[in-house]
Structures are given as C-alpha cells and as structure tokens.
Amino acid sequence: MADVVFLFEMHQPRRFRRQLGKSAQYDMRGLVEEIYFDDNLNRDVLDRVTRRAYMPALRGIIKSAKEDGFRCALGISGVLMEQCAWWSQDVLRLVGELVKTGACELVAQPYFRTVAGVYDPKEMADQVEAHRKTLSSTFGATPAVVGNTDFIYNNRIAKEFSEMGFKAVLTEGAEAATVWRSPNHVYRAKDSGIPLLLRNGALSDDIGFRFSMDGWSEYPLTPEKYAEWLSKVEGDVIFVAVDLAAFGEHHWPQTGIHSFLANLPKEVRKHENLAFATPSEAVARCTPVGEVDIDEGATISWVDSQKDTSAWFGNEMQRYCFDVARYVQPIAKKLGDKYLRMWRLLMMSDHFYYMGTKGEEAGGARGYFSPYNSAVETFLTFNWILSDYRYRLYAATGDAVSYYRMLDGRLPEGHVFRFSAGLASPPGTPVRNLRELLEAVKVIDDRSLEFHAIRGDLGRWVGEVLGCGSLALWLDSLRQKPLPENLRGAMVEEVERAIREAEQRTGAREKSGLEVR
Secondary structure (H helix, E strand, O other): OEEEEEEEEEOOOOOEOOOOHHHHHOOOOOOOHHHHEOHHHHHHHHHHHHHHHHHHHHHHHHHHHHHOOOOEEEEEOHHHHHHHHHHOHHHHHHHHHHHHOOOEEEEEOOOOOEOHHHOOHHHHHHHHHHHHHHHHHHHOOOOOEEOOHHHOEOHHHHHHHHHOOOOEEEEEOOHHHHOOOOOOOEEEEOOOOOEEEEEOHHHHHHHHOOOOOOOOOOOOOOHHHHHHHHHOOOOOEEEEEEEHHHEOOOEOHHHOHHHHHHHHHHHHHOOOOEEEOOHHHHHHHOOOOOEEOOOHHHOEOOOOOOOOOHHHHOOHHHHHHHHHHHHHHHHHHHHOHHHHHHHHHHOEHHHHHOOOOOOHHHHHHHHHHOOOOOHHHHHHHHHHHHHHHHHHHHHHHOHHHHHHHHHHOOOOHHHOEEOOOOOOOOOOOEEOOHHHHHHHHHHOOHHHHHHHHHHOHHHHHHHHHHOOHHHHHHHHHHHHOOOOOOHHHHHHHHHHHHHHHHHHHHOHHHHHOOOOO
C-alpha cells in the first residue's frame, strides 16, 4: 500500500509598480507600501485567480474530502492571506471550511516567501514562526510539517526546522537528494534526522505544467490514466505538490482541469494499493529508508529543471539586487516595524525570479508569471525601489548609521570601488569604506592613483556611495589643477581627516548599535 500525498500551494506576490513616476520619487512622507507596490494590479490578479481557480478548486477539494475520502495538505503564504483578507475573504472562508473537515493538513512556510533563508537561518525561522502563528489564529490549526520557500533545502535548513519542533520537512526529490534512489519513500535529514518527504517532480509537473499541452505525448491526461500511473509507482509514499492556481488559471477551465480534480479521488479509490494521506500521516506510517545529505553549496529547490537556487541568483542582475538587499538588512532590523516589513516584502522570491534569464521550459513559465516585459525591466524597477528604500533607511536612522557605514560598512559587491591602472587594466584592490580606502591609498601604485584622480571617479564614488561630501569635493578638485607633487601623501592626509571628522561627529560604532556588514 502506498500513501498518496497531495500538497496544494497557494501564493500570490505583491508586484511592484512598473512605472513609479514623480509622485513616488518625491513622496518623502516616510515609508509607504503604496509607493512601491501596484495593488490595483495585485487586486485584479487575485480577483481573476480567485474566480478561475481558487474558489472552484477549493469547493471541489472540500466535496471530495467529504464524499470520496480525499486527504491532502495546503500551503498558503502569509502574503496571500493578507491580500485575501483585503480583497477576497471568501478564499479564506473556504480554506477554513476545508481545514474543519479534518482531511487537510496546513503546512508552515516563511511568511513572506523569502529567499533570505539561504544565508540567514534566524530570519527564515522568524518568518516560519510568524506564519505558524498566523495559521493557528486564522484557521485554528497549528502546522507540524514545514516546507521552505519553493522547497529550498539543505542540511542546515532541515536542522533549523527540527530545532523549531516540526515533525517533518517537505522538499524536492531532486537528483542531488535522491542520487540513484527513488523519491517515493520517507527519508531522514543528515545532522538532524528529521523525516523528509520528497516531491515526485514528474508526476507533479504532469498536472502543474503539462496538463493542457496538446503536443505532449500523454495528452489528454485523464483521471483514469493518472490514477493508473500512481498505482504502478514502486514505493511507500507518492508526494505530489502543485500550485492550486494550476486548476483554472495556469490551465484554463475549458481544458477540463476542474473535472480532472473532481474525479481523480474517485479513480484513485479504485486501486487497492493506494490510499490518500496527509504528510503527517505518511511520515507516521512509513519508516525512513535512508539519509539525504545536501550541504549548503548544493542547495536544492523545486524550481526549473536544475532544481537549485539559480532561478533566483543565476545572473548578475539578480545577485546585485540580492547583495544590496542583504546589505541594508541590519538597518531594517534595527528600525523594525514598517521598515523591516518592507525589507521582507522586497526579499520575496518572486522579485528575483522575474529577473531570471534562463531559457528552456523555465523561460515560458517565468514569462507567464511575470508582470514585466523582460528581466531587464524587472531589474530596473527593482533597483530603483531598492535605491529609494535604502536612502529612506539612511534618513530614518540619522547620522549614527550614515557615519558608521562611511567608516566601517561593507558595501554590496556592486557598490565596491576597485582601483585600476587604466581603462584596459583589470580591476584591482577593492574598497568598501573610508578605512579600507586609507589602507589602499597607502600601498597602490602611483599610476593607479593618478588615473583615478584625473578621471574623477574616486571622488564621485566617495560622494555618491559613501556620502562623504568634504572628501569628495577635495578629490574632485584634483581634476581642475595640477596634481600635488606628493599625491599619495596628500590623499592619505585628506582621507585621515575625513575619518577623524566622522569619528568626532558621531562616534558611529558605539552610537548606532548596528553592524552593517
């Protein structure tokens, strides 16, 4: 007997405004979410998905749970719950009705569908805990099973979830996890021993992506055919995870997707070797058959054919925005409240996914989900918002943080200054703050000093990125007059002066209480 575990994922992001305009650019009332997010678009998308997919699919699942013994799991993001509370409360009502049948297990996840968990386990844990509490207060059910954003997974993440008291973790049956083994068993995580359910990617994508592809060799997919496939799978548990929006939005109602969902439980019941189960039930009934070992350098996910993190960090645009967002995280956490909430919204996985430039089947899916015309348009929009948000953080924190950042901060990679000896020369010594600038000026060769003094780029960087106006003016003046005979000595003197002034004016490190790294 094999347990068939269905998980339905529900998530809709807060999408950015594509054209921010002067009203946003010059609105300095503080941090206002309406400046960055196009909630007219978000409301329209949610209304369409609700009508086409969420309402009919949820009604069908409730009916199958009551009449056909269907059992399943549901993962609904905190971001979507907020939007439903604003604009589509009937969705929350139906989710609550489904949970009350006792046939559906709620699954915990990071509240904002963050990608921050790849480097910050505490942030991931904080969001998962917030999500767990919200599910409990909204639906009266506290999750015992957890899945990270898009099933992003490694040993460290599993250990964090184990320490939070979860009974099992959901992730992808990627090749890196299974190696030569079948995903259709319960496994245990290395270092923590927490049970793992591995998604059967092929059977999941047959419904989620291929159902309405008339060029697919198995088209049309019927409930009878799919149930037959399930009955022939060798293993203890078959874990199928699909976006609930597939049932009416990704595959339109006229494809027959609603009829497929309604009749599938009836067909599965005809096979004596199959039984529906929730994740907790499957884990309780099945003994782990082996260990899954995924170190941080080989982190997996359920996205794209690579099943890794390249969907979010695979190109320079994505990595640049990620570095900037990571750089301002300590400031956002120190300020808390609306500033931290905004940072968490900016770290939503969808924003990085829309900047992807991968081809193959991923490109088609990405193009369908993205509200932008291209990855470059996404990057330009996201980068503008990050820049605006960053300066609002600086304004909110005052001189203490500004001068600490100037003296000791470690800029994101895209903002680092690199000394060079000429236009055709490779980039050299990296500089991230005034103290590193002082050490670099002491040792780099004369040609490099003269090159940047004449070009004026060092002065622009000191002024625009570090915000050290007095030093920027002095450096900029070098372009209008002969260079000092002892250029190195003069630069050292001026940088030391700027450092002393910053230290005297603020005592930045002691006053800020921040570690901007």
